Amino acid sequence: MxxxxxxxxxxxxxxxxxxxxxxxxxxxxxxxxxxxxxxxxxxxxxxxxxxxxxxxxxxxxxxxxxxxxxxxxxxxxxxxxxxxxxxxxxxxxxxxxxxxxxxxxxxxxxxxxxxxxxxxxxxxxxxxxxxxxxxxxxxxxxxxxxxxxxxxxxxxxxxxxxxxxxxxxxxxxxxxxxxxxxxxxxxxxxxxxxxxxxxxxxxxxxxxxxxxxMLAFGREYASQVVRNARRLAEELASRGFKVLGEAKGYTRSHQVVLDVTRNGGGMSVEKRLEDSNIIVNRNLLPYDLREGRSYKDPGGIRIGVQEVTRLGMKEGEMADVAEFIARVIIRNEPPERVAADVAEFRRGFNRVNYAFESPLEAYEYVKLVR
Ligand SMILES: Cc1ncc(COP(=O)(O)O)c(C=O)c1O
CATH class of the missing domain: 3.40.640.10 (Type I PLP-dependent aspartate aminotransferase-like (Major domain))
Known part of the structure; x- marks a missing residue:
């Protein structure tokens, strides 16, 4: 093994x-x-x-x-x-x-x-x-x-x-x-x-x-992850969020980083999003300590799109995700209301993609039985 x-x-x-x-x-x-x-x-x-x-x-x-x-x-x-x-x-x-x-x-x-x-x-x-x-x-x-x-x-x-x-x-x-x-x-x-x-x-x-x-599906998966991250960053920026890395096209990885200092700070944004069924994490930004913020309530939010991508979301859904985030953080809609809409949206994405269809396939691939 x-x-x-x-x-x-x-x-x-x-x-x-x-x-x-x-x-x-x-x-x-x-x-x-x-x-x-x-x-x-x-x-x-x-x-x-x-x-x-x-x-x-x-x-x-x-x-x-x-x-x-x-x-x-x-x-x-x-x-x-x-x-x-x-x-x-x-x-x-x-x-x-x-x-x-x-x-x-x-x-x-x-x-x-x-x-x-x-x-x-x-x-x-x-x-x-x-x-x-x-x-x-x-x-x-x-x-x-x-x-x-x-x-x-x-x-x-x-x-x-x-x-x-x-x-x-x-x-x-x-x-x-x-x-x-x-x-x-x-x-x-x-x-x-x-x-x-x-x-x-x-x-x-x-x-x-x-x-x-990943040998079988990794290229397709990784390329979709990066495209999704880039699109999510653009969609968030167009809704008024301050997205880091703008000069370089926001991101080339699976991550999108927001400066939420003007949206109540990392701790509050993380909590309001969690209450809306959206899991992200608060994150220190390079200038946070200098500006008097700490890791407990930092200026940033870090979002990763790898998991929603594996569940089948593509660029179009990134606009929906950005809209959910904007409803809570920019338009101050009550998290319970957004949470219900997020749950409904998420019901359409319950299948694991970029994976073998049957549990046997993984074993067939590595030819355990000679
Ligand atoms: C850059 C980096 N290296 C190492 C680790 C540790 O990884 P693990 O959680 O698998 O121990 C982390 C965890 O987030 C990380 O961000």
Missing amino acids: ELIAVDLAKRLFRAEFADVRPIAGVTANLSVYTAFTEPGDVMLSLAIPNGGHITYGPKRVGGTAGRVRGLDVEYLPFDEESMNVDVDAARRKIEKLTAEGRKPRIVVFGGSLFLFPHPVRELSDYLRSMDIKVAYDGAHVLGLIAGGEFQDPLREGADVMMGSTHKTLPGPQGGVVLSWERYADQIKQAVFPSNVSNHHLHHVAGKAVAFAE
Whole structure:
């Protein structure tokens, strides 16, 4: 079972090596830190308000990198206008750290708030010339990458890519590490015995089915996800919402990010939408801390369209979704009234798409019976 999952993962991501044992994205990240760093090493990654995840955090905020692996975390410079890593400033920062005797051991691209592809290609030759490892955390965008959308980190120069198997990759909750044969032994040893003992085999079976489904339907699915996100962003902007990333066409991923500071703030918007049967999450925006907001009541809302896409919604339905959101947040309609309309709308989308029709098909695909 595990070997089948490994084989499918390698084919799906065109990776020479795959480890399907990490039981979560956090475990995958920690395994990569274990494989490629030592405690005390400097790691460069995005700060949380700029889209970074708590697994990249320093010790003082309880981040996995700092607190668990003992890494000395420095932040990747970020350009708020383009909502992306600032390539020139990143180079300058690495030069400065190196001159101070704190050369980074690893750079981690990727993040939780992730609208546009990160500049892996632009920086990887430089990083390699400095003997700095290039890691890419595809937790959120793994399904898009599998479907040939967004970016292809392993071809762009990443040494290793890790991720969750339950976000845009529509599998069971879990993690995966993808890399090159030359790193196989050090990654395997970092996963077991360092970070996983029992690797939840029932989830490994689910991962294998998800990989097989993405090999069969991933291109179609990922392309529809990205088109839906872009359309939802446009529909929300046309209804008066402040949508981030406008200069770049709002998004190239599954996410749409709104600045709701003038709509009552992230906490209130999240709650009013939840009461209307619309699940989104409040999210820190790059400028929130500077402007006195905190993670409890941040300025942003992050919306992901991967799940409604899997239920069969296309661009036309994104206009309906934007309209539901506008009714509650812009026109202040009572959430109970909108909730009933959302439930009625949602009744038309109860089938899982981009999936094998029968439970047998997944097994036929991997030819369990020779
Ligand atoms: C960028 C990023 N990496 C890693 C993780 C951790 O993933 P998991 O929830 O699978 O542990 C997350 C979770 O949201 C994330 O956003």
